[in-house]
Amino acid sequence: MLTFRKLHPLFVAEMGPVELRAVHDAETLAEIRAGMDEYAVLVFRDQPFADGRLHLDIEQPALVASGS
Numbered sequence: 001m002l003t004f005r006k007l008h009p010l011f012v013a014e015m016g017p018v019e020l021r022a023v024h025d026a027e028t029l030a031e032i033r034a035g036m037d038e039y040a041v042l043v044f045r046d047q048p049f050a051d052g053r054l055h056l057d058i059e060q061p062a063l064v065a066s067g068s
Helices: 026-039
Strands: 003-006 013-016 055-057 062-064
Touching: 003 026, 013 026
Parallel strands: none
Antiparallel strands: 003 013, 055 062
């Protein structure tokens, strides 16, 4: 189960624990979408990306690491 910690009274939350590279299931993606709907901006700390970039297509049930 993911948790959300508000970082601002009106928007922004820190979400965790999650490693975005490993998210492929519909339930976790739905939780991320719900968090974005509620907080507008989500902070994901300590993500282990080699190139430092990630593209999350919340309309599709998968994560795509962007290398460009």
